[in-house]
Amino acid sequence: MESGPSSGRHLITIITHEDPIGRGPTNYIIQADLSNPQDGWREQLWTHQLTEDTFEVACLPFFTYGICYRDVVTIDSNHLVIAVVRKSGHRTLRAALVREHANRDQVHELLHGKTVDMGLPHEWLQGTYLAVDLPPGTDPAPLIETLKPLAQADALYWEIDS
Structure with a gap:
């Protein structure tokens, strides 16, 4: 997903996971913001949905610090991670x-x-x-x-x- 200068928005660059270790038939993709809003870098995270707004991470984050495989996170209305609610120990x-x-x-x-x-x-x-x-x-x-x-x-x- 990208938006250009004509829209008045900054470009969004999303780092994706081609072959997540926890890929399954019911994965749900969320994103983690990697920068301040001007830079627009995000990492796509494969997850398993636990509740409406909590998800278990099903991939290995390349650039997102503080989130590891099987950690449970919450998201906002834009599907961006807002907090880690349970660490997995991984x-x-x-x-x-x-x-x-x-x-x-x-x-x-x-x-x-x-x-x-x-x-x-x-x-x-x-x-x-x-x-x-x-x-x-x-x-x-x-x-x-x-x-x-x-x-x-x-x-x-x-x-x-x-």
């Missing part, structure tokens, strides 16, 4: 690969293989952004040990959100 490990890095494709394959080997649900955005679900009790140390030297080589940036 954490999200995010990695952003440096597009210009000479070994970006190899880094992608390495991280993809590591998350699969560890049995961790994950999502990719444009082959450059990785979000990994860390369910309660998951030890991310093996994945972090893979990430550290790649970050030191300026091949990626990473973080863990809860």
